[in-house]
Amino acid sequence: MEKQVNNSANNTLLKTISNTFISAFFLLFSLVLTAQESPFNSGQKFTIAEIIVTGDTNFSEATIVTYSGLRKGEVIAIPGERISEALKKLWGSNLFSNIDIYLTKTEGDQAYLEISLQDLPELNELEIKGVKKGKKDALIKDNKLNKGVKVTENLITTTKNYLTNKYRKEGFYNTKVTVTTSPVMDSIEKSRVNMVVNIEKNDKVKIKEIEFVGNEKLSDKKLRKAMKHTKQKNLLRFLKRSKYVQANYKEDLVSVIDKYKENGYRDARVTSDSISNNNDGTLSIAIRVEEGEKYTFGKIAFVGNTIFTDQQLSAMLGIRQGDTYNGVELKKRIADDSRPDAQDITNLYQDAGYLFSTINPVEVSADGNVIDMEIRISEGKPAYFNNVTVVGNDKTNDRVIYRELRTRPGQLYSKTAVVRTVRELGQLGFFDAQQLSPNFKNANPNEGTLDMEYSVVEKGSSQIELQGGYGGGGFIGTLGLSFNNFAIKDIFKGEAYKPVPTGDGQSLALRLQASRFYQTYSFSFTEPWMGGQRPIQFSTSLSHTMQFLYNPRTRDADKSKSFNITGITVGLAKRLTQPDDYFTLSQAVSFQHYDLQNYNTGLFTFGNGYSNNLAYTVGLSRNNTHTDPIYPTGGSSFSVTAKVSPPFSLLNNVDYTALKDERAALNPSDPDDYARMGEIDQERYKWLEFYKIKFKGDWYTKVYDKLVIKSGLELGFLGAYNNDRGVIPFERFFVGGDGLGNYSLDGRESIALRGYPNQSLSSQDGGTIYNKFSLELRYPITLGAQAKIFALGFIEGGNSFDNFKDYNPFNLKRSAGVGLRIFMPAFGLLGIDFGHGFDPLPGLSEKNGWETHFIIGQQF
Known part of the structure; x- marks a missing residue:
């Protein structure tokens, strides 16, 4: 059917050309047969006395005559080249459907011409x-x-x-x-x-059957699997439909031959293929193949190599004498175009500075189906960077970008360094990661130099959070401002406010959240290169929270009963060089003061008092995710952190065993005993004593094109140095829901587990240990600079436990569902998830079912 359509199109084209040729012939012939049939000699010279325009046209006579190029008083030969040129010009305008030039009469050497034409509609x-x-x-x-x-x-x-x-x-x-x-x-x-x-359009034509003829070595099933785009009908397959697209089909025929080459049949070929229509409106495809003989690799010799030994190149090639011949794999081992950071011989040379090297595999013999190979290498000169520049940054200061570059003028070329630079620039978050590109300029193989230009496209790096909602017994309003490319040195320069000082890569965030029952204020600042010389990140944050007790009689907040928390954190993070420079060591010191004023709840046995939380946090993290921090397509990130307090029980000479025994003997129903319990707890929690260990890891794997699998693992444990003092009621884990902490007053951590209500999978006081496993399948709808949108499907499971003796990593609350994420530079990450909980909530017997979660400002 495809050939019939193409033939029809060709016939139309031939007919058009034929008609044009015939029309041109008669036009020229009309020069001989004038309107008055006056005889004249071929090629006789005439002076144009007059040119008139007739026919159906809206163009003026002067315009047409001017465009034709003919001029009154001009001496021309009739017939001759000037008449032909005038016809070509008029036809070339694509404005007319018919054009004739007539010689209407002659008087001596004077010629009178008529241009007759008709406008195209x-x-x-x-x-x-x-x-x-x-x-x-x-x-x-x-x-x-x-x-x-x-x-x-x-x-x-x-x-x-x-x-x-x-x-x-x-x-x-x-x-x-x-x-x-x-x-x-x-x-x-x-x-x-x-x-x-x-x-x-008619109905989509599906492929009922793909049949192979002549294949004995590879099965139909294996060959059909090699066809990535063209599939026959199968009710169990969802990702690839069985539609016929000619361009994809032609690509898949090449893939069939590649499959043979991967299995040693280098001479395999498709001898014919046919497509037939079935009565049910489907297509059947028959592909005849000729497999040929199976080949193996013989001797593999390297020629022209001086930088690397034969042993080094052979180890990188990974192909041995006697292996099944695989032309596709051989090509990848020499130069894998699908991965810029592939482990292949080309990248081995380019990472050593030999940008201008060429590597060509050549078959030197094929005796008895054994192919001897020569890998011929032309190393060329080592290449050095001459000029390294960045273009496209109109907000971010040059020094902020140049300090992230892994390529410097005078430095030996390294492809790994170029790829790493692109990744580092993308991870900054100031540029559109999808449009980052390294451009080679002025590459000179003879001198061994090149210029490198990194092209960036700025994107909005500031975010505003303005939202309202109902929760915690009343309306909650939130105002947040986040400036992720701030310049604090310009804070007193009025001309720098556009609308805020930017360009130095610093982060500054302000946040206010309030309702009838609580108020939260926070400020944070981060300088990623303290001192501007080394990648040592300095960060600090301040926060203050006020929680008011609910009065059931007035159904309002009682401002005379409050629980206040004031905190400060100062931290340093240093990029390491060992085991590799993807590692970061972070350290922080934090202090929180908990102040209770007539705040009597079940959380504490004392309503008036305070607690202090002085802690040191150390963390080791590694992040080598690929380029775009919003939608990574590969790599991994993980972190291990330990948050510890000083061992106050060893220093304050308090007998916690006696306090524990005394508290156990008291009756909480007796007012005096309850008051004494409060005094004991005040003593126990005056300075919090604990240690907290956490691990989080995410791995990203590209499945096909931009389809990505994200797998994740999380663990957390809160422990006590002194068992008589016990685990503190702060800093605990609350599992379930969207993971948004809202107003976390006591250092608690909200762990997302979709498909269940918020914090529903932990006890009332929170768990001291938890684990979570997750798997997401992601696909982008758009990754543009203005908005990044991707859809996802997920399965996950997790749980929390009150103590270690109850811990069972396989006792999971399971869920699955789908979701959507939208990232806009001005508003951050937004999303929605629909999760189905397959297990009952604690204390219930029926599965939880469907839950809807709204995501604001975080990623899973």
């Missing part, structure tokens, strides 16, 4: 049938079918071909497109037509 109204209204504008734009365009045969033909091919690519193999025109009958003199484009 203009498009008046266009009607497109067979597609949805929202698709029509794009079709009009792609085919340039705007009102007023000249309607030519070529326009009609290209429109039909474009639409036919467009829908065939989408699987509508039987698409038919007809274009009809009708003249407009009105008072306007110019020629106009109405056009109707009728698109009959």
Whole structure:
């Protein structure tokens, strides 16, 4: 069927060319037979006495004569080249459907010419049938079918071909497109037509069967699997539909031969293929192959190498004598174009500075189906960076970018350094990671130099959070400002406020959250390069929270009963060089003061008092995720942290064993005993004593194209130095829900587990140990600079436990679902998840079922 369509298009083209040729022949012939049939000698010279314009045209006579190039008083030969040139010019304007030049009369050596022509019709109204209204504008734009365009045969033909091919690519193999025109009958003199484009897509044509003929060594199933885009009908397959697209089918025929080459059949070929229509509207494909003999690798010799030994190159190649011949794998081991950081021989040379090296595998013999190979290497000169520049940064200061570059002028070229630089620039978050590109400039193989230009596109790096909602018994309002490319040195420069000082790569965030029952204020600042010389990150944060007790009688907050928390944290993080420079060591000292004023709840047995939390946190993390921090396509990130307090029980001479025994003997129902319990707890928690260990890891794996699997693991444990003193009631883990802490007053951590209500999988006081496992399948809808949108499906499981003796890592609350994430530079990450909990909540017997979660400002 495809050949029939192509032949029809070719016939139309041939007919058009034929008609044009015949018309041109008669035009030239008309020069001989003038209107008065006056005889003249071939090629006789005449002076043009007059040129008149006749026919159906809206162009003025002067315009047409000027455009033709003929001039009154000009001496020309009739017939001759000047007449031919005038015809070519007029036809080349694509404004006319018919053009004639006549010699109307001669008087001596004076010639009188007439140019007779007819305008091409203009498009008046266009009607497109067979597609949805929202698709029509794009079709009009792609085919340039705007009102007023000249309607030519070529326009009609290209429109039909474009639409036919467009829908065939989408699987509508039987698409038919007809274009009809009708003249407009009105008072306007110019020629106009109405056009109707009728698109009959018909049903998508599915492939019922793909049959292979001549294959004995590889099964039909294995060959069908090699065809990535063209699949036969299968009810169990969802990701690839069985539609026929000719371009994809041709690619898949190449993939079939590649599959043979991977298995040693280097001479395999497709001898013929046919497509037939079935009565049920489907297609059947038959592919005949010739497999040939199976080959193995013989001797593999390296020629021209001086930088690396044969042993080093052989180890990198990873192919041994006697291995099954695999031409596809051989090509990848020499140069894998699908991965810029691949472990191949080309990258081995390029990382050693030999940018201009070339590596070519050559078959030197194929005796007895054993192929001897020579890997011929031309090393060339080592390449050095001459100039290294960055273009496109109109906000971020040059020094902020240049300190992240792994390529310097005078430095030996390294492809790994170039790839790493692109990753580091993408991880900054100031530029659109999808548009980062390293551009080679002025590469000179003879001198061994090149210039490197990194092209960046700035994106918004400041975010505003303004939201309202209902929770905690009342309306909650939140105002947050986050400036991720701040310049604190310009804070007193009025001209730098556009709208805030930017460009130094610092982060500054302010946040206010309030309701009737609580208020939270926080400030944080981060300098990623303290001192500007080394990647040592300095950070600090301040926060203050006020929680008011609920009065059941007035159903309002009682401002005389409050629980206040004031905290400060100062931290340093240093990029390491060992085991590699993806590692970061971070340290922080934090202090929190908990102040209770007439705040009597079940959380504490004392309502008036305080607690202090002085802690040191040390963490080791590694992050080598690929380029885009919003949508990583590879790599991993993990962190191990330990938060510890000083061992106060060894220093304060308090007998906690006696306090524990005394508390156990008290009756909480007795007011005096309850008051004494409060005094004991005040003593126990005056200075908090604990240690807290956490691990979190995420791994990203590209499955196909931009389809990515993210797998994750989380663990956390809160312990006590002194068992008599016990585990503190602060710093605990609360599992379940969206993971948004809202107002976490006591250092608690909210652990997301979708498919269950917030914090529903932990006891009332929180767990001291938890684990979580997750798996996400992600696919991007768009990764543009203005918005990044991706869809996801997930399965995950986790749980929390009150003590270590109850811990069972396989006792999981399981869930699965789907979600959507939207990242906009001005607002951060937004999303929604629909999760189904397969297990009951603690204390219940039926599974939890569906939950909807809204995500603001965080990633899973």
